[in-house]
Amino acid sequence: MQKHENHENKSLEALKDSIIQKGVSKVLEERLAAGGLKRQKLFSEEALKEIKQKYEEWMNILDEKTRQSFSRPFYTILGSKERLPRSLIYTPLDVSELDYLNDIGFSGHPPFTRGIHPNMYRGKQITIRPIVGFGTPEDTNKRIRFLLSHGATGINIVFDLPTIQEYDSTHPYAKGQVGLCGVAIDTIEDMKLLFENVQLDTLSVSLTTHYPSNTMILTAMFLVAAEEMGYEWRDLRGTVQNDPVMEAVVRTSPESLPPTAIFKIHVDNMEFLRLNVPKWNFVTYNGYNLREAGVDEITEIAVAFSNALEASLEMMRRGYQPDEFLDRMAFFWGIGNDFFLEIARMRAARRIWYKLARYILGSSSSRSWWCRFHVQTSGISLTRVEPLNNIARSTLHALAGILGHAQSLHVSCYDEAYSVPTEAAHLISLRIQQIIQEETGITEVVDPLAGSFYVEWLTNRAEEEILKEIDLIWRMGGLTKAIEMGWLHRKIAEFSYTDYKQIQEKIIKIVGVNYYESEKEDHQIDVFRYPENAEERQRIKLEKIRSERDNELVADKIEKIKEAAKDGKNLFPYVVEAVRERATEGELFEAFKQVYGLWTPLVRI
Amino acid sequence: MDASGENLSLKRIKVLIAKLGLDTHWRGAITVAHILKNAGMDVLYLGNSMPEDIIEAVIDEDPQVVGLSSLGGAHLSLGEKVLELAKTHNLHNTKVYVIGGVIPPDDEQKLLKIGYDLVFGANATEQEIINGIKNKLSEKGLLTI
Numbered sequence: 001m002q003k004h005e006n007h008e009n010k011s012l013e014a015l016k017d018s019i020i021q022k023g024v025s026k027v028l029e030e031r032l033a034a035g036g037l038k039r040q041k042l043f044s045e046e047a048l049k050e051i052k053q054k055y056e057e058w059m060n061i062l063d064e065k066t067r068q069s070f071s072r073p074f075y076t077i078l079g080s081k082e083r084l085p086r087s088l089i090y091t092p093l094d095v096s097e098l099d100y101l102n103d104i105g106f107s108g109h110p111p112f113t114r115g116i117h118p119n120m121y122r123g124k125q126i127t128i129r130p131i132v133g134f135g136t137p138e139d140t141n142k143r144i145r146f147l148l149s150h151g152a153t154g155i156n157i158v159f160d161l162p163t164i165q166e167y168d169s170t171h172p173y174a175k176g177q178v179g180l181c182g183v184a185i186d187t188i189e190d191m192k193l194l195f196e197n198v199q200l201d202t203l204s205v206s207l208t209t210h211y212p213s214n215t216m217i218l219t220a221m222f223l224v225a226a227e228e229m230g231y232e233w234r235d236l237r238g239t240v241q242n243d244p245v246m247e248a249v250v251r252t253s254p255e256s257l258p259p260t261a262i263f264k265i266h267v268d269n270m271e272f273l274r275l276n277v278p279k280w281n282f283v284t285y286n287g288y289n290l291r292e293a294g295v296d297e298i299t300e301i302a303v304a305f306s307n308a309l310e311a312s313l314e315m316m317r318r319g320y321q322p323d324e325f326l327d328r329m330a331f332f333w334g335i336g337n338d339f340f341l342e343i344a345r346m347r348a349a350r351r352i353w354y355k356l357a358r359y360i361l362g363s364s365s366s367r368s369w370w371c372r373f374h375v376q377t378s379g380i381s382l383t384r385v386e387p388l389n390n391i392a393r394s395t396l397h398a399l400a401g402i403l404g405h406a407q408s409l410h411v412s413c414y415d416e417a418y419s420v421p422t423e424a425a426h427l428i429s430l431r432i433q434q435i436i437q438e439e440t441g442i443t444e445v446v447d448p449l450a451g452s453f454y455v456e457w458l459t460n461r462a463e464e465e466i467l468k469e470i471d472l473i474w475r476m477g478g479l480t481k482a483i484e485m486g487w488l489h490r491k492i493a494e495f496s497y498t499d500y501k502q503i504q505e506k507i508i509k510i511v512g513v514n515y516y517e518s519e520k521e522d523h524q525i526d527v528f529r530y531p532e533n534a535e536e537r538q539r540i541k542l543e544k545i546r547s548e549r550d551n552e553l554v555a556d557k558i559e560k561i562k563e564a565a566k567d568g569k570n571l572f573p574y575v576v577e578a579v580r581e582r583a584t585e586g587e588l589f590e591a592f593k594q595v596y597g598l599w600t601p602l603v604r605i
Numbered sequence: 606m607d608a609s610g611e612n613l614s615l616k617r618i619k620v621l622i623a624k625l626g627l628d629t630h631w632r633g634a635i636t637v638a639h640i641l642k643n644a645g646m647d648v649l650y651l652g653n654s655m656p657e658d659i660i661e662a663v664i665d666e667d668p669q670v671v672g673l674s675s676l677g678g679a680h681l682s683l684g685e686k687v688l689e690l691a692k693t694h695n696l697h698n699t700k701v702y703v704i705g706g707v708i709p710p711d712d713e714q715k716l717l718k719i720g721y722d723l724v725f726g727a728n729a730t731e732q733e734i735i736n737g738i739k740n741k742l743s744e745k746g747l748l749t750i
Contacts, residue, residue, distance in 0.1 A: 161627035161677050173655060176682025177626050252624055252631040254653045294632050380632075384727050417727050418709055419678070496632045497639040504731050513728050527709045530678070 012316055015360075020478070023471030024309070024360065031359040042098045051092055078381050078499065078508045079336035080296055084461050090453035098456060103351070107446045110358075112350040113459065114447035115405040116370040121443035127408030128433050129154035129206060129374065133182035134420050135531040136538055137194035140183040144198060146423060150430055154408055156206040157194070158182035159218070165253050166214050166589035169538035173254060179534030181420065182208075185218060186542050186584050191225035200231050205238035206374070210286065211247035212266035213257060215240045217588045219269070220575045223277065239281040239330060239374075242269045244480070245307055248601065249488045250289045259480050261596035265571065267314045272572035274325050281330045281372075283311070288334040288376050294496035295488075297334075297341060298462065301349050302469035303488065304331055305356060306479040309470075312361050322361040326368035333406070335397040336378040342397075343449060344458035345466070346404030349373070352463055375406040382416040386512040387525050390414035395432050402436055403449060409433055419528045489601055542584065549582040557581050558591050565595040615739065616645045618748075619668040623651040623659050625684065625704075628677030633706060633727075637672060637734060644735050646670070656686040663696055669747045670738055676706040681715060688720045701741040705729065 018027055043051075059067065070088045087094070098104075105111055108118030117123050130152050132143050144155055159182040162174035168186050169178045178184050185191060195205075207222060209215040219240050226236055244266045248259045257265075266283070273282035285307050287300035295303070308329055315325050331349070335342050353371035357363045377397030382390040391414045398411045411429040413421035421429070437443055449455040476482040483489075502508040512518040557578035564574045575588060622638050624631055634650070642648045651662055663671055673687065684704055691697045697720060704716055705725035713724045722741040725734060742748040 161629070161679075164629065165627045167627070173627060175626075175655075176686070177628075177677065177679045180678035181628075251629050252653050253627065253629065254655070254658075292632070293630075417707060419707065492632070493635045493639070496636045500636045500640070500731075522710075524710070527711075 009317055012313060016313055016478075019309075019360070019474050024356070024474055025467040025471050028355055028359055028467075032355075035359070037102070039097070039099045039102055041096070042100050043092045043096055048092060048096050055091060055093065076502055076507050077336070077338045078503070078510065079291065079334075079378060080338045080341065084341065084458065084465065086458075090457050092453060094457040095453055095460065103460075104450055104456070110366075110369065111354045112369065112371065113347045114450055116350065116372060116407075120405060120446045121402075121437075125153070125437060125443070126402060126406065126433065127154040127204065127374075128152050128430060129156045129204075129408045129410055130426060130429060131156040131158050131208070131376075131410050132426075133158035133160070133208075134528075135179040135183065135534040137183055137185065137190045138537075139179070139531045139534065141194055141196055141198070143423070143426070144194075147426065147430065148198070148203070150427060151434060152430060154204045154206060155198075156208055156410055158208045159214075160184045163218070163585060164210055164214060165251075165255075166211075166217065166585055168542060168584045168586035169535060170542055171586055174535075176535075178538050179530060184534060184538050185221065186538060186586070187545055187582050188221045188225045188228070188579050189541065189545055189582070190538075191218075191221045192229060195225065195229070200226050200229065201235040201237075203237075205236075206284075207238065207240050209240045209242065210289070211251065212242050212244055212262050212269055213247060213589065213592055214585070215242040215269050216265055216572055216575050217579070217585050219273070220572065220579045221585075224576060224580050233277045234279070236277055237279045239284050240269070240273075241286050241332070242266055242283045243286045243307070244311075245290055245303060245483070245488070246286050248483050249492070250286075250293050252601075255593065256599050256601060257592060257596050258599035259483050261592070263311075263314070263480050265592075267311055267318070268570045268572050270311065270315060270325060271318065271320070271570055274320075274328060281328050282325075283308075283328070284330045284332045284374065286332045288332050290488075290492075291334040291336070292378070292380050294492040294499065296495065297336060297338065297345055298465045298469055299491065300333065301345060301352075301466050302473060303479065305349075305353065305466070306470050306473040306482075308353075309356060309360065310478045310480060316361070322357065322363035323365045323368050326357055326361065326363050327365065327370070329372075330407075331371060331373040333373055333375050334378055335375050335401045335404075337381055337393075337397075339396060339400050340449075340455060340458055341462065342400040343404045344455055345462040346373070346375075346401075346406065347447070347450075347455075347459045348462040348466060350405075351459070352466055372407050374408040374410070375401040375404070376410040377401065377412045379412050379416050381510075382412060382414065383510060383513050384417035385518045385523060386520070387414050387417065387523055389512055390416065391428060391432070394429070395436075398432055398436060399442070402442060405447060415525060415527065418525065420530070422526050422528045424526065425528075486601070545582050546584075554578065554581045554583045554587070558583060558587060561588070561591050562595050565592075615735075617647075618645075618670060618738075618742065619647045619649070619666065620670040620672055621649050621651060621659075621662055621666055621668040622672040622674070623662070624653045625659075625673045625675040625687075625706075626655060626677065626679045627653060628675055628679065628706075630676040630706075631674075633676065634672075634674035637674070637705065640731050640734060641670075641672075641738075656683055656690055659687055660690040660694060660696070663691070663700065664694065668700065669742060670701045670703060672703045672705070674706050675704065675708070678707070680704060680706060680708050681712055684716060684721070685719050692720070698745065699747070701738060701745060701747065703738065703741075705734075 107114040285304035291300040350371040354369040413425040561574040
């Protein structure tokens with residue numbers, strides 16, 4: 001890829017200004033109109049007229065009680081916020097403007113409502129990508145190999161809290177938390193142990209790095225580790241999160257970098273990985289964790305798309321053409337309880353992203369128009385009470401994810417409210433996906449719900465609501481600004497509290513918890529026990545590395561990162577050089593902190 | 606719930622809420638903070654803190670209730686440290702210590718044994734939390750009516 005030095009930055013600024021002033025939806029509307037888009041209605045005026053007349057006649061013969069149920073407010077579902085009340089029945093009247101080719105079309109073709117590939121799951125089955133990570137890399141390596149030998153087709157590595165928060169296992173802040181919630185990684189040596197005897201050129205590896213800053217460090221470690229294990233960067237396939245929202249909002253930490261620094265590192269990652277690791281998905285805008293923290297399904301997508309737009313504009317300002325980077329952007333959605341809305345908004349997301357990528361960012365290759373996404377079934381909707389019921393919940397979520405045509409899926413384990421999953425719970429999650437895929441025929445036909453008056457109406461409504469929220473974010477100046485103003489933190493705090501209140505008041509129903517309440521006090525299940533002494537084992541390894549490496553060389557490499565940061569250069573290549581010399585994650589984060597300083601997010605009670 | 610009625614006595618109660626260690630799941634902590642604030646208590650949210658910082662804040666702020674949130678598995682390792690430090694500083698009997706989050710059943714008992722007054726799981730109700738705190742405050746003679 002060539003860097004285009006003379007890109008028209010003025011027109012980019014003008015575009016950004018017009019998005020902020022008019023809203024994305026207005027600019028989109030203008031550009032679509034300028035393109036001479038003609039719409040052809042699927043339903044004729046005469047047919048609609050007759051349907052309306054018959055509909056009214058039908059209503060008139062219904063008794064009062066039946067009619068009342070038409071206007072009953074749609075009940076509130078966990079994780080949703082009544083934005084989209086539903087009627088009792090949907091007819092062509094609700095989708096009277098429907099234009100088949102412009103709104104739905106064919107799979108693999110614009111607007112991609114029906115999926116990004118023409119043959120969808122017949123061509124490429126959904127990637128079964130379980131989350132795994134606990135203890136030391138040696139501990140996790142065993143579970144990775146267990147999952148792969150039972151049919152997992154991808155792997156999703158989660159890191160322990162000190163690794164995510166960028167402290168070494170020996171740091172005082174890491175005390176008591178090494179290997180909990182994920183795997184501990186301190187240096188490239190750990191990365192090598194994590195993937196020992198795992199075929200890295202055929203397996204697609206997702207590193208759930210969350211933040212841009214740890215993405216830079218951990219991906220650099222992964223790349224150098226793979227290199228030392230004999231792989232070429234160009235053969236590596238995988239994904240990182242690299243999401244500024246995760247670092248600035250979803251995270252809470254004793255020490256956070258400022259949003260502008262996070263955003264800069266975010267784009268550095270995109271740029272470096274794009275240029276050097278061609279099959280690598282350098283960003284996965286993580287709607288999932290944001291939603292689990294506390295926003296609804298609309299905000300989840302609106303924030304992710306605003307985020308992606310802002311980063312794309314910055315990449316273009318740095319001189320790249322949209323087609324040079326959009327094809328490796330991916331998204332990650334949570335799948336919650338509102339079954340049909342979940343499916344509809346995944347369809348809507350593909351349609352919106354296509355329009356944004358093509359008409360706002362001006363990309364011209366069809367790969368750039370794909371909204372590719374991984375989904376994970378909701379964790380917050382799983383209960384501690386009667387935990388086996390969670391298998392049913394997750395299965396419904398997984399079904400929605402598949403009907404929404406996700407590219408890859410992780411089904412949350414039934415023991416989610418207890419601990420990290422046991423091996424048995426992990427296996428059930430795999431099996432749920434395999435059963436849907438192999439036993440039911442559900443994946444045989446593309447977008448089977450297309451044309452349903454209800455689902456098409458809901459898809460349209462989801463699209464409108466998402467665009468409305470994107471406009472709102474841009475009116476604040478874009479997502480980074482909105483975060484600095486505390487908008488997203490406030491939203492999460494309010495949402496979580498409302499959800500909780502509604503559960504208490506039984507407005508939101510949870511079976512076994514506040515409805516059909518469980519009589520059992522005790523819900524004994526096998527609970528995962530963390531492997532012993534992870535902290536001690538990490539400490540011994542780390543101390544050995546520190547004593548054997550060339551400490552002066554490491555210090556020099558770290559100094560070079562700081563110099564590069566001061567000069568505004570892309571930091572990734574400097575981090576690669578430092579991890580190669582066995583610099584630790586904590587040392588690199590320390591360098592970032594020294595250069596960029598710390599920021600306190602606006603969390604108000 | 607009517608905060609002005611039965612919870613009148615909670616009005617002068619100061620609560621310090623912290624995320625224990627590096628755990629990033631802040632939804633529960635912020636929700637409980639809201640609940641206690643609405644019940645009339647004076648709530649201070651400390652954010653992510655290590656045991657030493659928590660105890661330092663307890664000394665500075667002198668709350669009657671210390672609430673810790675842990676969903677990352679560090680409830681025992683760091684949770685124990687908090688109470689050890691509280692005992693060292695003689696802050697143990699003069700405050701109510703509450704911990705909540707993702708906590709396996711066996712550990713619930715361990716935490717109570719260590720000295721936590723209350724342990725709450727994910728499905729704890731508003732009533733349970735408020736009444737639990739109120740009862741413990743009154744048991745420890747910290748509730749002035």
